Amino acid sequence: MPGPTHGGTLNDLDTVREAWGAWPIVPPNADRYVIQALHSRRWAISSIVTQDAPELFEQRFAREFAAYLEVPTVVPTDHGSSALVMALTALGLPSGSHVVVPALTWVATATAVFRAGYVPVVCDVDSRTGTMTAEALRAALTPRTRAVIVVHWACTMADMDALLAVAAEAGLPVVEDAAQAHGALWRDRAAGALGDLGCFSLQQAKVLSVGEGGAVVSRHASWRTRLEELRADSRSWRPAGEVRVGDMALAETAGIMGSNFGMNDLAAALACAQLELLDAQHDIRNGNYLRLVEECERIPGVSVPVPPEQQTRLSLYEIPIRFADAAPGEAARLAGRLRETTGLRSYLPRHPLVGSSLLNVGSVPAIADKAAEFDELHRDRNYPAAEAIAASSVVLHHSAFLATDEEMDTLVSALAALAGERRR
Incomplete structure (x- = not known):
């Protein structure tokens, strides 16, 4: 360790930072890309195609991040939280399904489960790495468990070999929360590309930062249209040969009801510059x-x-x-x-999820039934690790x-x- 890289060099550390511990860092091409996006006047995925700007930075970032992760499908989003909601919704689980999540993670891993219409079931973690274990996952399964969110936490990846084996045995899809693992590799395969769907955050503190942003990725090309519709109010990208100047590049394909979770193009321009570094x-x-x-x-x-x-x-x-x-x-x-x-x-x-003040599920009347079930499920559970x-x-x-x-x-x-x- 570390294993193979995807390229890039730094001749002088001080050329990419202001002081020890300073973050975020402005990458060399950020000004040029952001100004280019600004003057294109195409600031959103719903903008009109112009002769001078036939492709958005959002589309470029999707392509370049897909190449970086070696996957066919990347759909950028406005937030990592939105990415999780999209991934869970894309699974099409029955309302009220149980989704296993680890105790150590940002609160959005659990709140996204509620927002998608499901109930999170929290399991303990490995005492050394802080990530979900196969044993804890197996112990957390209920008759209504329909999916698993595996979180790569802090600086280590979860044991994907063991977790994928348990999930396959139980017939459960796996969503990887890779918000803290951009570029991490498990047996030389990218975090986010090992389960059915992977989710990334590009929030201010992340190693790949645009202030606020995210992405859903998959090793399966078949997910692309469904995910695009979920992030663009039921619209997906037109094939390149059908994109005309003066029109939007989005088609109303409407295979599933979506929301407006699109990444703006100024953020996407910054993402392209950050990825280079x-x-x-x-x-x-x-x-x-x-x-x-x-x-x-x-x-x-x-x-x-x-x-x-x-x-x-x-x-x-x-x-x-x-x-x-x-x-x-x-x-x-x-x-x-x-x-x-x-x-x-x-x-x-x-703080571990159960007992965290941020997971205030009883404060939202629309999920009162699921909040009550969550409280009952976790009433006597402990998370010693x-x-x-x-x-x-x-x-x-x-x-x-x-x-x-x-x-x-x-x-x-x-x-x-x-x-x-x-x-x-």
């Missing part, structure tokens, strides 16, 4: 992370997740630094001390690993000092 940034981050893994082996009581050997390429989003036997409330103090000594943003992991990770970890953002050797020295020294303080 992504692998070069991965190379720097991943090298620094692997160094930290080795250094933590020499720091008593401090550890970071070690990706499984099947993960042939890393994609860092957040790095949970775990302090063994942390007392209640100690992680908050350690996060503050790490911020003081390094200047880096350091913070606590999110997820809770232990959340209680004992301090998180660093991936931008901390776009670092020089000297900056990594500072981080390692700070962690060693914190470990020493804890022993005194």
